[in-house]
Amino acid sequence: MLKRILRRARPLASILAITMGAALIGGCPAPAETGTLQFHANGEGFIRQGFVSRDGWALTFDHVYITLGNIVAYQASPPYDAEKGGHVQAEVRINLPGTHIVDLAEGGEDALPILVGEAKDVPVGHYNAISWKVIKATEGPARGYSLVIIGKAEREGETISFTIRFEEERQYTGGEFIGEERKGILHEGGTADLEMTFHFDHLFGDGELPPEDELNVGAAGFEMFAALAEDGVVDIVVADLGTEDYRKLKGIFDHLAHVGEGHVYAESL
Amino acid sequence: MRWILFAVLLVFVLPLGLSATAFAHGVELEYRTGVIIEIFAAYDTGEPMSGAEIRVFAPDDPSTPWLTGACDENGRFSFMPDLSLPGMWSVQVRHMGHGGWIHIPVGDNMVRAGGTGYTPLQLGLMAGLGVWGFIGTALFFWKRRGA
Incomplete structure (x- = not known):
């Protein structure tokens, strides 16, 4: 009787074993394709x-200290439109942990953008949006300030x-980088980068452009700071x-x- | 502060390259269909981005420009995408330190993928492309039958 039951159960057991094996193999997630994502300022x-x-x-x-935090890269879909603003819609988002005090003036005249940090083993794809915060530094030469500009x-x-x-x-919050090269496209085993760009001609204006150029009309210039100089020194808090x-x-x-040359959406904190 | 405005003014199919060659005893007609995408780029002030640098990226190689060019004096630029490369075509426009992207879905399949936040204009254009694809195919076989 037992032999008969076992004989009848043998095909069922085989099917079960094959099914479980297939499930195990199929159920294992395929190794994700990854690479390294760098963040520059x-x-x-x-x-x-x-x-x-x-x-x-x-x-x-001499020094331009800016403090960056909550840096996140996105594979946004649909592509982020900074003009409309709002939040980025993305299934893949990579956070660069920590707060980073960066001196944008570091290096020579032709130095590359500052490497803020990198995230390894992140999924491949097109990182076409980025968000970050500019916050007050809690240590270092810029302590208490989000941006300190030192120069002559x-x-x-x-x-x-x-x-x-x-x-x-x-x-x-910004969408895809705009510039000479297309950034953020990460392939298996490769490295892609994103950039947080800061345009100081928006602050001081650009003498190479006509005074009536919209950039110069909107800029503060330097005269408003020069007017505050005492003995050739200006040391101010803009507030x-x-x-x-x-x-x-x-x-x-x-x-x-x-x-790059693309605008971003700004929110006060 | 200058924002960039984009408009895909027209995406339409034309019987391009229609030619008629006359011989002593007959006529041979040929045609091909295509899609022309016309982009209008302007600042938010309405000022056209005259001479703006254009880079067009096809969906199969997002890193290398498929086409480069420049806007005309009215901020317009036209190109005919390769319909054998369906998907999201991306166009970057840059001028004097300002720039923007516009992403244009091309091809039949993108109609189905277009429900995830594309504008009604884009969806309408994608649907139009699909319809004209069928018409083009039908015309092609009609011509073959008549030959």
Whole structure:
């Protein structure tokens, strides 16, 4: 009797074993394709090489400390539209942990953008959006400020050493990088990068552009800071400026960040 | 602060390259169909992005431009995508430190994939492409039968 039961059960057991084996094999997730995603910060040639402000001050920069946090890269679908703003829709998002105090003036005139950090073994794909916060530093030379700009300004034989401190905090969200190369496309075993770009010509203006250019019309220039110099030194916190100047600088802070040449959506924190 | 405005003004199919060659005893007609995508790029002030640099990326190689060019004085640029490369075509426009992207779904399959947040305009255009694809195919076989 037992032998008969076992004989009849043998095909069933075989089927069960095959099914379980197949389930085990099929159920194991295939090894995910991964690579390394790097995050850069870039003050561009304006910071590295200096430039002339809209009002004729030749500016050079010794240090430009900016504090970055909550950096997240996205494989956004649909592509993020910074003009519309809002949150990024993405199934894949990679967080770069930590707070990072970056000196955008670090390195020579032709130095590459600053490597803020990298995330290893992240899924391949197109990282076409990024968000980050600019927040107050809690340590180091920029402690208490989100952005500290240190440099020299020269015009018609007059030289001013300046330190301009911002307390403004923002969250910036941008879509795909706009520039010479297409960024964020990560292949198996490869490395892709994203960039947080900061346009300081939006703050000081650009002497190479006409005064009526929209960038110069919206920029603060340097004269408003030069007017505060004592013995050739300006050392200010922008929140201490007059209401109108401070309001203008707050607005400019919204537009300081970019993704290459692409605009980002700014939210006050 | 300048924002970039994009508009895909027209995506349509034309009987391109229609030619008629006359011989002593007959006529040979040929045609091919294609899609023309016309982009209009302007700043939010309405000022066209005259001379803006254009890079077109096909879906099969997002890293290498499939086509480069420049907007005309009215901020317009037209191109004919390769319909054998269906998917999301991306166009980057840059001018004087400003720029933007526009993403244009091309091909029949993208009609089904287009429900995830594409604009009504894009969906309409995708549907139009599908319809014209059928018409083009029908015309092709009609021509073969008549030959």
